[in-house]
Each structure stands twice: as C-alpha cells, then as structure tokens.
Amino acid sequence: MALPWRSRRSSLVKNKPVKRISGVEVSIPTHFRCPISLDLMKDPVTASTGITYDRASIEAWLDMGNATCPVTNRELKQEDLIPNHSIRKMIQDWCVANRSNGIERIPTPKIPVTKAQVTDIVSEIAAASRRRDRARCGQLVAKVRSSVREGERNRGCFESNGTGRALAAAFGAFAGVSSVDGSVTRVLEEILAALTTLLPLDEEAASHVGSPESLTCLVSILKHGDLVARLNAAVVVKELLACGGARADGTADTAGLVEALVKLIKEPVLPQITKASLVAIFYLTNYSERTASRVVGMGLVPVLIETLVDAEKSMCEKALAVLDALVGCAGGREQAYGHALTTPVLVKKMFRVSDTATEFVVSALWKLCRGEEEAGDEGEGRGRCLREAQQAGAFHKLLLLLQVGCGEATKEKATALLRLLNGYKKDECIDTTDFKGLKQPLLPV
Template sequence: MEEGEMDAAVLVASAEMMLKRLEKAVEEIAAITDYRNAYKKQFCNLSRRIKLLAPMFEELKESKDPIPQRVIEALGKLNLALDSAKDLLRVGSEGSKIFLVLEQDRVMKRFQDTTSQLELALNDISFDEIDLSDEIKEQVELVHSQFKRAKEQFTTTDTELYDDVSTVYHLGADAKVDCAILQRLAEKLQLTTISDLKQESLALHEMVGSSDGDPGEVIEKMSMMLKKIKDFVQTQKPEMGTPTNAKVLYFHGTTKSLVIPDDFRCPISLDLMADPVIVSTGQTYERESIEKWLEAGHDTCPKTQQKLSSTSLTPNFVLRSLIAQWCEENGMDPPKRPAQTSSKPPSTCSASEHAKVVDLICKLSSANLTDQRSAAGELRLLAKRNADNRACIAEAGAIPILVSLLYTHDVHIQEHAVTTLLNLSIFEENKGRIIVSGAVPGIVHVLKRGSMEARENSAATLFSLSVVDRNKVIIGESGAIPPLVLLLGEGSQRGKKDAATALFNLCIYQGNKAKAVRAGVIQTLMGLLTDPEGVMLDEALAVMAILSSHPEGRAAIRTADALPVLVKVIRLESPRNKENAAAVLVHLCNGEQQQQHLAELQEQGMMVPLLDMVESGTDRGKRKAALLLERMNRFLEQQKEAEIQAEAHFQAQMQASTDPSTNAASAVL
C-alpha cells in the first residue's frame, strides 16, 4: 500500500471510530430519563436537541465519500461536548434535587458552558465538505441555531423554592421549620413518596463518592434538610411508615414525639433498621438497602467511601437486640425483618471461657511484669480469633486496663496492649467503648515512642477507630497525624500501608487535611510516587487525591512539582491509579496557576491518554479525564484567540507605519 493510500485508510478508520463514539454517546444520553427536579425543562430540551443529531451520524456512516480530516477533528470536539452534556444530564436524572436548587448558579453555568461547547462544535463542522441530505442538514442547522439561542439565555429556578431551600439549609439540626415551608419543599422537589426520598438519600451518598470521599459541611446540611422533609412527609402520610427520627404516639388525646437514636437508623434509607448488617468496613446498614447498593455495582462503603474488601454481610445481632429493647421501652412494635432472613446469632462465650478472660484481666493488673506480659499476650491471641471473644473481653472490662498499659515502659506489654485494642476494635460495638475509655492519647503515645511493631499496630488501630465519622475529629485533634506521616516515610511496607490507610481515612474529614499537609505528607508521598519499586503507588495516589481538594494541599503539590509524575501515571499505570492522578490534576488545573499547568499538559501531549481514559477508564476516571480535556480545549481556544488578536494588532501597527498620510502628519508635527 502506497503512502497516500495508507493515509486515506487511516482517515477512514479514524472517521469510523469517531462516528461510533458519537452514536454511542447519543444512545447513552437517550437512555437517561426522569428529570424530576427544578430544571426539568432545561434538561429535557438539552436531551431532545442532542437526540436530533443522531440521523446525521447515521448518514455519515453510510456515506461513500471520505470525511475530511478537518471535519473529523470537529466531530472530536463534538464528542467531548456530548460527554460533558451526558455528565450534566446524569446529574439531572440521578443527582440530588436539593443540591441542584442550592447550587443554582453553578448548575445554570454548567448549562451555559455545555450548550456553548455544543454550539461551537457544530459551528466548526463544514457541511459543504460532507455528504448529507438537505433534510438532515436543515435539521442539524435548526439544532445549531437552538443551541446558539440557548447559550445566550440564563433562566433561574423558582425564586420561592430557592429561598425555602436556603432558609432550611442554614438552620441548625434541632431548629423547628415552618410546616408551610416543608410542604412547599416536598411538593416542588417532588419528595412526596418513599421511593423519592430514598432516591434523594442515595444521591447524597453518591455525592460523597464524587467528592473524593469528603462529605463536607454542605452534604451534611443537605442530609439534615432531607431528614426534616422526610419527617414532615411521613407525619402527614402515616401509611408511609416510621418517620426518619420521630414516631408520634397518642396517649389520651395528647401526642408524644420519640427521637430515634442515629445509630438505630440506616445511613442509606434513614429508616429504623429491622435487619442491621455489618459490612467489611465496620459500618452497619439495613440489609435491604445495602444489598441494593451492592447490586447496583458499587464496591465501596456508602458512608465512608472505603473500598469493601468483601461483599459479605454480617448480622449485627447486638444492635438488633438494642433496637428491639428501645422499641419495647417506648411502647413501639419493633420493625419486622424480611421473611427470607434466616441467619442465627453467633454463640456467646461459655461460662468457662468468660472465667478465663476475667482471670487474665486480673493478671493484667498484677504488679508482676511477667504475669502482665503473659496475660496481655493471651488476650491479644483471644481477641484475634473471633467476634465472640472480642465481645466477651470488652464486656469483662479489659479495655480501661489495656489503655493504662499503653504507657508502660515494658516494650512487650505495650505491644500486646495496643495490638489487643486493635483486635478488639474490629468488633463494631467495641469502637465506641475504646474511644470512651480515653484510649486515643495512649495509642498516639505508642505511635510516637513505641517499637516499630507497636507503632504500626497503633496506626492500624487508629484506622479502625476512624471508620466512625465522629472519631476522625477526635483522632485528628489528638496529634496523631504527624507521627502517622513519619511512619509513612520510615515504616516497613506493612507499616507504611497502615499509616497510609489511616491518613486517608482521617483526611476524609476536611479539618484534618491541613494538619497532614503541614506535617509534610506531600513530600513523603512524592518519595513514594517516585520510588522505582512502586510498592506504595496505589496508597500514595489515593492520599494525594483526597488532599488535593484542600487549598494548602494543592499549594504543596505544586511546590513539589508533582505534575510530571502524575502525567507518567496517566500514561502507564492501572485504571484506579490513573483515576486518582487525574483527580489531582483537575484540582491543580483550577484557580491560580491553572494556565501554566494546562500549558504543561498540552506540551506533554496528554490529549490522547486522556481520551483513552474517557473511553476505557473507571467511571470516576472518565469524569475527571473529560473535565481535564474540556479545560485544555478551552485553554487552546483562548490561546488561539490571543494569537489572532496579537497578529491583528501587529498588522495594524505595520499598516500605520507604512501609511503615507500617517508619515506626513508625523513629519509636520
């Protein structure tokens, strides 16, 4: 095949691939439906206009005339614009209705940007150079003109709805809300059924995932608002079941409102749990809700966004018993479990086993170091074996004594004590007991001054305890982060992994991010990212991704000159690592110095690797790559405009310098 024929064949293959991408994008957009929110009209119009482009792609596929390179490039821009539109439409279909109203300015800006991107992409297509029927040309030109008009329009949402949402959003969790406002919110947001309310709750949990696992104050306040709406709706419609956090009981013509403890409610459905189960991260959910979450293809814990090491569900019999006891004390029927659930509770410790544990705890308090060492070692092994032992040891009162032993000068006793606490913390009920006992300062003491094994097990213990959100604040304020950063740099491979997972989990809480950055974590992470063996690459990228959302984190990453390393990751590493590297780059290419970073990405030839990510990356990776491509294209367009203006200015100066009349006037003056 000659060179010209080869070029023609490449062009044809390139055109075919691009048309397939465009058709697939329109098909995926057509499959997105149910825009039940304040922007229903805008979402429906955007979707309808895009679907009208499908016949153009079909005709181009059937055309015998080759598509010119210029048109293929224009279709590539259209493909990126369709990806942006697809992301926006998914937000409209699956996203939080409350968030869409609360962030109306940002939402409408995205509408404008997406519409403008589509209009510019269509404008670049030269219809004279492609084989299209007059009917299709007219249809596409009509869509083009509609996009052109739409990008110049800015339609705000219902003002009253926005005011109501803002009012409730800024109230405290315990503040009372006017029933009239709650009524309007339920109706206008279309949150009037159990299905609507559960979908909104799931949408808020999804937002935690898309924000790199950092729920933040905004999502917490929106969850509070949803609870208020749900309580109101269920009070108005008793047939819907138990309200989120209150049950109204009637006694001789009077009412009594009972507040359901937060720990008794499923984090997903917000309902009182009937069949609580524990996932691998230690969090508890209603079985039906977490099963639906897993069936939808998720592999993370909805509350913490940690990756689940297993999808097995362990019945939380202790919590189920506490819920039943609470219901009985308050004159309520306990929630009924689904008929298919047939799990049996695990056996508890026998009398002899309990006696053995009590004997070991007595030896822990002995003045004899040998007895203490032996007892601590045995308890460590017992706590490692099974959940029954963990429950038995904690209930027998071992935790406060183990905490006191964290300060011992005996290295072996200290190691046994902190490792026993680690093993005990695996049992969900023990996490609260360990925190209440004041263990965190002692664990941090071991993390700073213990043997390497004790330090590493301290890090693992802090990770286990920080699975509970409120513990992240307690641990962060205890001074744990600097020694964790130190361990991340100098521990064994296991120790580094324990430190990294603890830091990641703690930094889900926004207030801990600055502490980690100031402790020098970015420099340590850069060392791990550039290590030739790459054994900590996954963990280092995950931690850097979550820190990049903080201003101090971004500044430190820029100072560390991380961009070339992140570019290399996107070219060569696994889809998950590419996703985290792209997440960091998205934050770097926003705000100050974004022009410099976008220019560097352009120089590094990142268009093709990012396009590959959009095609074959993880779901989150696709979103991040598409966002980077959108910013790079906008940057290139701005550069092009600047060059055109500079050239025009230069030509004007040249013309002025050679104009005789100008020269004559200058001579006279």
C-alpha cells in the same frame, strides 16, 4: 445402595498413587486417605458417624453450610469431630517407613481451641484487666496470640467469641492507669499485638480503643515504641478511623496523633508502618478539611510526590489517595504547583498502577487544573499544570480512559479535564481525525 459418585470415588481411592521426586510411585493405603480429598490425611479426625476425615477437608465441607456426614449422610456438627491419634500415628510411621521413596513425615498437628476454652480465656482477660493484673493479663494475651498463629480455625473461634472486645477493653483499662510505667507500656503493646490479629474492630471494641486515654497511649507508642509496636499502633489507629467519620473527627484532635502519623510517612522506618499511616491520614483528611490543612502545613505534599516516583503498587495507591485529599484544599494545591514533578508523575501513573490509582490520579489532576482556572491570572501555578499535562500526554490517556470505561465520577472529571486541555492551546491538541473509532462523541469546547 451406593451412589454413583461414591463408587467412582472408591475406584479412585484404590488407584491413586503418590509420586516421589525420582518418579517411583507409592500407593497410599486406603484407610490413610481422606474420603473427601482422597489425599493422605495430615490431621485425621473421626466424626460421630464413625468416619475418619482430614480435619481441613471436613471443616471446609461443614463451613460450606453442609450439616451431614458426606459418607453416611447422618447429621454432623463441627464439635463432634475428635482427633484420631491412632490413625495419625500409623500414618506417621508409614511415612517414616517410606522415607526412602520420597515420602515426608507429616508433623503432629496441634489440637484447635474449643469455644469453651476461648470463653474461659476471654473471661480471665476481663477479670485480670479489672484487677489491673499486668502479669496475668500478659500471660493470657500471649496465649491468645500463640493460639491464633496456629491456624485460621483458631482465629475464627477467638474472633466469634468476643476476644477482640475483651482485648480492646483491657487496653482501655490499662491505658487509664494514672501512672503509665514500663510494665504498663509492655502489656499495652502486647494487647495491641494480639488485637491486630483479630481485626476489624466492632463498634464496642472501637469505643474502648477510641477513648481519650487509649488514644493518648497509642500516640505515645507511635512516637516511642519499637518497630513492631509502632506498626501495631498504626494499624489499630487505621482500623479505628475506618469505623466511621464522627469518630475520625474526634480522633484528629488527639494531641500529637496527626503529627506522629505524618512523621512516620516523612521519615519512613518500615514500609508496613508507612502504608498504615498513609491510610490513617487519608481517613483523617477526608473527614476534615481543617485536618487536611494541618497536614499540608506539615509539608507532606512534596513527600508524597517524591514517594510516587518509584513506589510499588500498594504504596502508590495509598500515596495517591492522600495526595488527592490534600490538593482539595488551596494550600495543598499551591505546594503541588510548586513541585516540578507533580503533573508529570500523576500523568505517568494514570494507567501504570491500578484502576483505583487511576481514579485518584484523575481526581487530583482535575482539582489542580480546575484550581488554576479558578485562580485566574493571579494564581502562582497559572497554566503550568495544564501545559505540563498536555506535554506529558494526558489528553491521549484521558481519551483512552473514556474509551475503556471507568466510574461515573471519574468519567465526569476526565471529561472536564479534556475540555480544559482542548481549550487551553488548540495548536497542541489532537486533531479531530484522531477521534475516529471512539464511541464517545467529540467533546464540545
């Protein structure tokens, strides 16, 4: 007996039209519609149960954890789906016949790769890299990139069958070639381009990319590659550092790496490269105070402050993250104190970007103001940061932040900042009556 939802679906299928722009309705033939979405099928596949679905709909159904055919309720696996070229051709012919009614012809879909095909490609990449066969490896890598671009299903198939590890191993193998000439550089750049489509790196892949030889090649590409190659190198370095602190500590010692990343931030050539470099520097400086001091010595603090003036959200968040890390060391604070825009820009960005940015702003301001207090009267920026924060309206904003809520660490720093601001110049602070309505008690001085 037909289930109620199936009966209702049948009635919908019979009556569902397609409207052209002019408003004329065209009924889609029932056998051209997917039983799941009720829409015109663009990539019809027939299941082992004999029912034809649109590939996107039935794969989404199976990806949700279902293991049966929605119509017959019989067992169904993704590998049982077979492209129905006959139905697809009939649908295309129908689209062409109804072109005058505003129906566009569906494109011929490309057949997704299978697990067996991916396994063969991965094996061939491994064999070609062992032989140092640059030409064959380049062909296979290009095939991976082309297939991944065809759809998320292909990407998932390559990702789940060890392609990222194979590409990382191939990169390490060619990076270890004693004489790196133009042809080796090209295959390394091609491997990087394919690897960036299959991120994040797993532990094995990270170990290959994080080898001394691989890191040396990445630095060379960051310095001398074209825009696309430098972007891919920066993204891979960023992902490598995201894998763990121990690896980041060793990576920072790679000759020229920190300098190359800082240069890409100071002399921006592409926003995506700048963002990836900022995230990489953030990891490096967060894991090592020694690296943070090196970066400060390269003059990055003023660059970050000026970047914040008119940066868009994503860039702003990343620049704030790095600035917060750099003002954690004395040299970073001194450079920040010496820049006229530091405090006004930070206060301005407190509520104008995102919750993440707000946390970094409060943390950076707290480090700067606390640094003034700890420096005493001899500090170069003595009182300036607190005074400018008050004038820019930091007191009001911090009170509002505590009222609307924030993370525990940010709340502690905001509270400490309010105490500093409230105690620095009482005549410039808010009258106690302004605290009415706040849930928090009056902050002690």
